[in-house]
Amino acid sequence: MSDDGKTPGAVALGWWSTHIGARDSAAARALAARLRRAAPMAVLCEPAVQDLARALGIGPGRSGEIVRLAGLLAELREHDGATLARRLGGAEPVLSNLRFQRLMRAEGEELTALLRRAITMADRRCNVAALANDLLHWEAARPRWCFHYFGADAPKDELKETIE
Template identity: 90%
Template sequence: MSDQARTPGAIALGWWSTHIGARDSAAARALAARLRRAAPMAVLCEPAVQDLARALGIGPARAQDLVRLAGLLAEVREHDSAPLARRLGGAEPVLSHLRFQRLMRAEGDELTALMRRAIIMADRRCNVAALAGDLLHWEAARPRWCFHYFGADAPRDESKETIE
């Protein structure tokens, strides 16, 4: 399957698995550490990040989104089937309702900082593909995160359903 036929989340998961997910590799640990700590321009200078940008079709206009994505994916240590919002919420949330509301309202650097804290609170484990797709389309993802946090499935968009 070509990268163009794959979703952004699937592309990011493949990239994460190759470059960061193998924590038994010194190179993966080193790259993850650099991405977590580096200034934005240093993140953009990483060859692996440029590979991700090419695979996703991200150019200079979305450099901030790419830096956020790479830095936050570097925080994740384990891929899991559960989306991050489900891991944060539910019957006994690890992220308080007030902190979750703040995360949902956040933008820019505050969003990055709060998302980093949320990943850590979720034991650095979540669905990498879902996280990446959501970060790249954050405005559209916010309502779905609210449903997932409270343990419900997001309602289907009935306007997209076909009548048989």
């Protein structure tokens, strides 16, 4: 959670809506283009990216995460209620099962490239907050993505159920 109590996903959605989501704004389109094409250090030199990192409480030790997050959020054109995994899979998947399996096994630059391709295949729209949260907690998100891809809800954590 950020300092103001918002989840990382909510913080990222607010940032995306302000800086990139306003596609009628030339500044938003220009920033998105720069973030999609820039080298990692150039992404980190963008004031808007530093604002996002600060809002999320991400420092230099996690710079790779903020670069990946900003670059992938720049690929999105529309916020949607469905998670990216749900948009990719389901009864008629737009991403084949084999490509999905490759995505789930990928790490580093390969993961970023495959996610970029997946966003394009999902018509550049998904739940921005859910994607941001998943990117920041990727290892924990992978099993949930498998359930969502196949159109099922992920099982709830039994511990959470007893607390709620």
